Amino acid sequence: MLKVAIVGCGKIADSHAAQINRIQGVELVGVCDREELMAKQLHDRFSVKGYFSDLTELIHEAHPDVVHITTPPQSHFEIAKQCLLQGCHVYVEKPFTLDAIEAEKLIQLAEQKALKITVGHDDQFRHAARRMRSLVAGGYLGGSPLHMESYYGYEFGELGYASGLLRDEQHWVRRLPGKLLHNVISHGIARIAEFFTTATPLVISHGFVSPLLRRMGERQLVDEVRVIVSEEERVTAYFTFSSQMRPALHQFRVYGPKNGLVLDQDNETLIKLRGGRYPSYMEQFVPPLNFARQYAGNFLENLRLFLACDFHPKAGMKFLIESFYQSIVKSGPVPIPYREILLTSRIMDTIFEQIDRRALDGSEELDSMPSFTKSPH
Amino acid sequence: MKGTILPEKMIICPEDLILVTGAAGFIGSKLVEILLERGFRNLRCFARPSSNSAKLKSIVQRCGGAARVEIITGNLLSREDCIAAAKDVTLVYHLAAGRGQKMYADAYMNSVVTTRNLIEGCLHHHSLRRFVSISSFSVYSNTGKPGGRLLDESCPVEQHPELRGDAYAFAKVKQDELVAHYRKKFGVPAVIVRPGYVYGPGNEGITGRVGIGTFGIFLHLGGSNRIPLTFVDNCAEAIVLAGLKQGVDGEIFNVVDDDLPSSREFLRLYKRHVRRFPSVYLPHMLSYLLCYLWEKYSQWSEGQLPPVYSRKEWHTAWKPTRYTNEKLKSLLGWMPRVSSREGLCRFFESCKQKGRHA
Numbered sequence: 001m002l003k004v005a006i007v008g009c010g011k012i013a014d015s016h017a018a019q020i021n022r023i024q025g026v027e028l029v030g031v032c033d034r035e036e037l038m039a040k041q042l043h044d045r046f047s048v049k050g051y052f053s054d055l056t057e058l059i060h061e062a063h064p065d066v067v068h069i070t071t072p073p074q075s076h077f078e079i080a081k082q083c084l085l086q087g088c089h090v091y092v093e094k095p096f097t098l099d100a101i102e103a104e105k106l107i108q109l110a111e112q113k114a115l116k117i118t119v120g121h122d123d124q125f126r127h128a129a130r131r132m133r134s135l136v137a138g139g140y141l142g143g144s145p146l147h148m149e150s151y152y153g154y155e156f157g158e159l160g161y162a163s164g165l166l167r168d169e170q171h172w173v174r175r176l177p178g179k180l181l182h183n184v185i186s187h188g189i190a191r192i193a194e195f196f197t198t199a200t201p202l203v204i205s206h207g208f209v210s211p212l213l214r215r216m217g218e219r220q221l222v223d224e225v226r227v228i229v230s231e232e233e234r235v236t237a238y239f240t241f242s243s244q245m246r247p248a249l250h251q252f253r254v255y256g257p258k259n260g261l262v263l264d265q266d267n268e269t270l271i272k273l274r275g276g277r278y279p280s281y282m283e284q285f286v287p288p289l290n291f292a293r294q295y296a297g298n299f300l301e302n303l304r305l306f307l308a309c310d311f312h313p314k315a316g317m318k319f320l321i322e323s324f325y326q327s328i329v330k331s332g333p334v335p336i337p338y339r340e341i342l343l344t345s346r347i348m349d350t351i352f353e354q355i356d357r358r359a360l361d362g363s364e365e366l367d368s369m370p371s372f373t374k375s376p377h
Numbered sequence: 378m379k380g381t382i383l384p385e386k387m388i389i390c391p392e393d394l395i396l397v398t399g400a401a402g403f404i405g406s407k408l409v410e411i412l413l414e415r416g417f418r419n420l421r422c423f424a425r426p427s428s429n430s431a432k433l434k435s436i437v438q439r440c441g442g443a444a445r446v447e448i449i450t451g452n453l454l455s456r457e458d459c460i461a462a463a464k465d466v467t468l469v470y471h472l473a474a475g476r477g478q479k480m481y482a483d484a485y486m487n488s489v490v491t492t493r494n495l496i497e498g499c500l501h502h503h504s505l506r507r508f509v510s511i512s513s514f515s516v517y518s519n520t521g522k523p524g525g526r527l528l529d530e531s532c533p534v535e536q537h538p539e540l541r542g543d544a545y546a547f548a549k550v551k552q553d554e555l556v557a558h559y560r561k562k563f564g565v566p567a568v569i570v571r572p573g574y575v576y577g578p579g580n581e582g583i584t585g586r587v588g589i590g591t592f593g594i595f596l597h598l599g600g601s602n603r604i605p606l607t608f609v610d611n612c613a614e615a616i617v618l619a620g621l622k623q624g625v626d627g628e629i630f631n632v633v634d635d636d637l638p639s640s641r642e643f644l645r646l647y648k649r650h651v652r653r654f655p656s657v658y659l660p661h662m663l664s665y666l667l668c669y670l671w672e673k674y675s676q677w678s679e680g681q682l683p684p685v686y687s688r689k690e691w692h693t694a695w696k697p698t699r700y701t702n703e704k705l706k707s708l709l710g711w712m713p714r715v716s717s718r719e720g721l722c723r724f725f726e727s728c729k730q731k732g733r734h735a
Contacts, residue, residue, distance in 0.1 A: 011480040022679050037493060041485045041551065045539040167427040170452075309678045 005064035008071030009033035009042040017046040019318040030062030059086045077102040093120040094186045100345035107338045121190045126316035128270040142258020145195045148237040152188030153248025178352035191252045192237040193343040202230040203350040269298040387621045394419045399472035401428035403579045407613040413440040426450045453491035459498030467506045481544040488548035509620045510556045512571040515546035520692045527699045530629045542684035568619045572612045572632040573605030578727035587640045595656035599640020605633045605700045608720035611713040618709040633700045636717040650725035
């Protein structure tokens with residue numbers, strides 16, 4: 001029986017507890033939060049052995065094999081470090097750490113201690129994303145990816161959250177190095193990082209405060225970002241983050257020398273893009289039918305998964321957690337390679353650095369339209 | 378019409394400092410207005426930094442006169458902010474809550490943790506004479522009794538709110554437990570007020586007790602049930618009295634208006650005065666069956682559908698039930714300021730205006 005604990009009992013901890021409880025051979029032995037009431041409420045609602053307000057007590061009394069860290073990102077590094085030093089495997093919610101330096105230190109420590117660590121990029125383990133991975137691995141693209149496009153839309157949604165963030169200068173999201181971007185974009189960046197091989201691709205980013213937020217008096221919170229990532233002029237990617245674009249896409253497109261694929265996370269669909277062309281007018285008649293057939297196939301697959309009770313909103317999280325536990329129990333490879341975690345952190349660091357540099361230079365305000373700034377590393 | 382209390386029957390004087398949390402909110406701003414109307418001259422209004430306090434400021438400007446009204450912003454999750462807010466306070470109206478939040482952790486944090494911090498802030502200063510905590514009708518279980526029974530303050534509270542699928546109800550049950558704990562252990566002079574559905578200009582939604590909108594069709598679930606409505610002015614008046622009246626420490630008060638409309642009447646009037654939309658009536662037996670099936674499927678599928686509908690939820694929201702405000706009238710001398718007829722007219726007018734500007 002694998003013993004698991006959760007540190008940080010905010011809203012994402014609910015999803016972790018729910019998915020952990022769905023996995024066979026796992027016991028949730030403790031939950032911990034500096035605010036004891038929060039730990040108690042999670043304990044009361046889920047099948048958990050004990051609750052704690054101190055991390056050391058949790059580790060010494062509950063003896064977890066794995067600790068899930070679901071605290072705000074500012075504390076990820078210290079808590080993960082302490083857990084690793086105490087001999088626990090660690091699952092860290094996204095974003096992994098505040099920067100790539102912290103990410104490297106944690107991964108080094110995990111390797112030194114022969115322990116495992118992963119990050120909560122669970123979107124990459126949803127059904128359609130897994131089908132995409134299988135097709136790429138099976139050679140559908142006709143070789144390595146040449147170009148990718150990752151769209152990550154964001155809706156401020158409930159006015160409460162938006163106004164909370166916009167009016168509260170002390171909001172914890174504002175204190176992150178990349179502010180709003182830091183808390184949101186890692187899912188979209190990680191999709192690109194998965195298919196890059198170099199450790200330091202060229203990153204060119206352009207970020208600004210949207211006209212909507214500017215009208216609300218906001219000058220610091222960048223909510224529109226466009227990024228180009230390039231690896232030795234061989235593999236390239238575009239990343240788009242937008243709070244204003246509709247539909248608020250969560251889409252990933254990958255193109256190889258022969259074919260391409262379009263993954264739509266919101267619709268849970270995967271569409272194959274055929275590289276070859278049909279003769280004459282056939283090009284205008286056959287592909288639409290082919291797309292219709294593929295969408296129907298996606299519909300039926302989603303329906304099948306729903307009827308099989310495997311279509312939960314957090315199906316990706318369950319798969320990732322289960323895969324991580326399997327890697328621990330069977331001493332197998334971790335579900336997310338460390339190279340990918342580090343590259344995601346480095347790309348994010350570079351994006352924030354480029355946006356910050358423009359703000360610090362003072363030559364260009366964030367709400368103006370700056371020219372691109374290049375950063376090779 | 379408004380309830381009256383003779384000055385000698387009040388626990389505080391007009392000069393004593395009153396703290397109102399959630400003061401910029403829907404009920405809070407009306408409560409501040411009533412306190413100022415009643416001549417209280419020393420108010421501290423606490424609002425979140427993210428609150429829009431324009432309405433509150435305009436009320437203070439209009440009704441404040443020579444009163445000292447301090448509007449402070451802060452976070453009730455901060456113990457320091459709570460200690461500062463509670464300094465020299467004799468009466469607390471604690472209205473701030475995690476209203477409308479669907480996530481358990483958020484609802485709990487913004488109802489229970491904040492209440493704990495505020496009570497401890499008050500205990501730090503030793504000046505408190507009354508702590509009025511705002512709860513909700515959603516805390517009552519309403520199970521195990523036949524339909525049509527009277528729901529009053531003696532009815533049992535939900536024992537397993539975590540199974541209800543309603544984060545707000547869970548948080549409010551736990552908030553009430555916390556207040557009771559502090560009352561018992563530390564002698565905090567607390568009163569709990571449980572309003573029904575508070576409606577009025579500023580809260581233009583249709584309560585789920587009438588029905589739910591889904592896939593373009595409104596499912597009418599209330600039928601002939603009386604809807605436990607309270608107009609915002611009436612609710613604020615009840616809360617004010619619960620804070621002022623002598624000899625009610627430890628009491629719980631339900632707040633509903635007189636002459637409650639049935640769900641069917643409410644929906645008919647809404648359609649006539651605000652806008653028309655298609656609706657289908659689901660008889661109680663059928664809505665109960667659907668809730669049962671949803672609950673069982675949610676359990677069986679390990680949450681593929683969230684457990685938002687269940688038999689517990691049906692008993693709370695759609696079981697035929699009668700309501701009373703007798704305790705409110707007899708112990709606090711409360712009388713509705715606005716009749717249900719007038720309240721509904723104002724509400725529908727506000728909905729119509731909002732619809733035009735949407």
